[in-house]
Amino acid sequence: MNAAVEFPMQREPFEQALRAKGALYHIHHPFHRAMYGGQCTPEQIRGWVANRYYYQVNIPRKDAAIMANCPDAAVRRQWLQRVLDHDGHDGDPGGIEAWLQLAEAVGLSREEVVDQRHVLPGVRFAVDAYYHFARRASWQEAACSSLTELFAPEIHQSRLDSWPEHYPWIDPAGYGYFRKRLSEARRDVAHGLTITLDHFTTAADQQRALEILQFKLDILWSMLDAMTMAYVHHTPPYHTVTDQAVWHRGLAS
Numbered sequence: 001m002n003a004a005v006e007f008p009m010q011r012e013p014f015e016q017a018l019r020a021k022g023a024l025y026h027i028h029h030p031f032h033r034a035m036y037g038g039q040c041t042p043e044q045i046r047g048w049v050a051n052r053y054y055y056q057v058n059i060p061r062k063d064a065a066i067m068a069n070c071p072d073a074a075v076r077r078q079w080l081q082r083v084l085d086h087d088g089h090d091g092d093p094g095g096i097e098a099w100l101q102l103a104e105a106v107g108l109s110r111e112e113v114v115d116q117r118h119v120l121p122g123v124r125f126a127v128d129a130y131y132h133f134a135r136r137a138s139w140q141e142a143a144c145s146s147l148t149e150l151f152a153p154e155i156h157q158s159r160l161d162s163w164p165e166h167y168p169w170i171d172p173a174g175y176g177y178f179r180k181r182l183s184e185a186r187r188d189v190a191h192g193l194t195i196t197l198d199h200f201t202t203a204a205d206q207q208r209a210l211e212i213l214q215f216k217l218d219i220l221w222s223m224l225d226a227m228t229m230a231y232v233h234h235t236p237p238y239h240t241v242t243d244q245a246v247w248h249r250g251l252a253s
């Protein structure tokens with residue numbers, strides 16, 4: 001009896017298989033489609049910006065966890081740039097600060113964003129799953145999970161192209177974050193892709209890489225599902241019982 005032998009994909013078809021996952025990117029989520037289609041209310045835009053803040057503040061923590069798991073100094077030196085991009089460094093206030101400027105531009109106060117009062121439990125759990133995966137997984141698997149960034153420049157560009165026209169009430173000074181990420185994401189993805197193509201070489205490894213990328217797509221999609229419940233259907237958690245935002249604001253220190 002012959003056991004089926006699975007051959008690995010060559011480098012190029014494997015990269016194509018990873019890129020094909022873009023068909024499931026959150027750019028296709030109805031919430032995003034409404035956002036760049038100009039159908040979102042100010043409340044919906046504000047809800048998205050306030051919730052996405054939780055992703056923003058956890059990205060550099062996730063990247064620091066990857067560095068902590070990586071014994072290769074050359075990789076760490078390059079990965080460190082991601083932390084600096086978000087946390088800031090000499091002469092660059094960083095992506096978290098740029099996100100807070102976006103928050104102000106859409107009419108939120110810094111305080112209500114930073115204290116995370118608007119962060120929905122579903123968004124928090126999805127982001128936490130990403131952070132915890134990066135802590136537990138090998139650094140190569142965690143690097144692979146960042147590859148949704150393959151598809152991110154297009155989504156940032158779609159906002160730069162559509163928001164000023166559809167949402168003239170947003171102060172254009174807030175768009176710096178999206179502009180900043182165009183080049184940063186392209187650089188990150190070149191590095192993450194090289195690591196992934198080098199590391200996942202057997203057929204089983206390659207299936208695992210595709211599953212990891214699906215996990216990350218699920219995280220991004222689930223965040224928007226939670227926001228849809230709250231801001232489109234007006235059914236946030238506990239809406240059958242109270243109109244107060246009674247959910248917890250995070251137990252992590």
Ligand SMILES: O=C(O)c1cc(C(=O)O)c2c(n1)C(=O)C(=O)c1cc(C(=O)O)[nH]c1-2
Binds near residue numbers: 145220
């Ligand atoms: O606005 C977006 O839709 C979007 C998506 C993603 C992504 O695909 O994970 C990132 C970002 N933005 C982003 O700004 C960012 O800094 C970023 C870092 C990472 C990552 O996984 O390390 N993803 C993303």
